[in-house]
Amino acid sequence: MSEPQTPKQAAEAAAIRRRWITLGEVLAVVAVVISGLTLWNSYSERSTAAAEKAAERQSEQAAAASIVLSGRVEEDGEAISFSSANEGRVIQSLTVRFPSALGVSPVETLADARLDAGAFARAVRGATDAKRIRLPIAVEAVFTAGGDLHRATGLYQLGLERRDRLIGGDAIRISGVAYQGAAGRAPQAEIDRLWRPTAT
Known part of the structure; x- marks a missing residue:
C-alpha cells in the first residue's frame, strides 16, 4: 500500500500534470496551424496553376485570332x-x-x-x-x-x-x-x- 502524499508532493504532481496538459495543448495548436498552412499552400498552388493554364489558353486563342x-x-x-x-x-x-x-x-x-x-x-x-x-x-x-x-x-x-x-x-x-x-x-x-x- 502506497504512502499518502504530502501536500507538497500533491502540489508538485498537480504542477507536472498541468505542464503536460499545457505542452499537449501547444502541440495540438501547432499541429492545427501546420495543417492549415499545408492546406492553404496546396490551394494556392492549385489556384496559381489554374490561372497560368487559363492565361496560356487565352494567349493561344489571341495568337490564333491574329494575322x-x-x-x-x-x-x-x-x-x-x-x-x-x-x-x-x-x-x-x-x-x-x-x-x-x-x-x-x-x-x-x-x-x-x-x-x-x-x-x-x-x-x-x-x-x-x-x-x-x-x-x-x-x-x-x-x-x-x-x-x-x-x-x-x-x-x-x-x-x-x-x-x-x-x-x-x-x-x-x-x-x-x-x-x-x-x-x-x-x-x-x-x-x-x-x-x-x-x-x-
Missing part, C-alpha cells in the same frame, strides 16, 4: 496581292478601307486578296502632287486558323510612286506595303489621322 499580311507587288505596281505572313492562316476575304478625305469606297476581295491601284489612284493623284506617297489603309481580314473562322483588322502603309507617262499624264503605282500594327476600335479614325497628303 499579319505581307504583299507582293504585281504588274509593275498596278496591283498588290496579299498573303498571310503567319503559318496556318488561310485568307477568306479582305476589306480595305482608305482615308475618308480621299472619298474612296472600301474595296472587298475574296480569296485572291488582290488590290488594284486603279481603286484609289485617281483620288490619290488629286489629293497630292508628291512623288512618293505613304497611303495608310485599314485591312480587315476574315481567315481560318485551326479550323476556326477569325476576323482581325490591321493598319498598313501602302508605298506609292507617281510615275510619268508619255500618254495620259502621270500614274500612281504601288511600290510595297508595311504592317503598322493591329487596329484599335476605330480603324477608320486611325487611318484618317495617319494620312499626310503632303508626304514625299
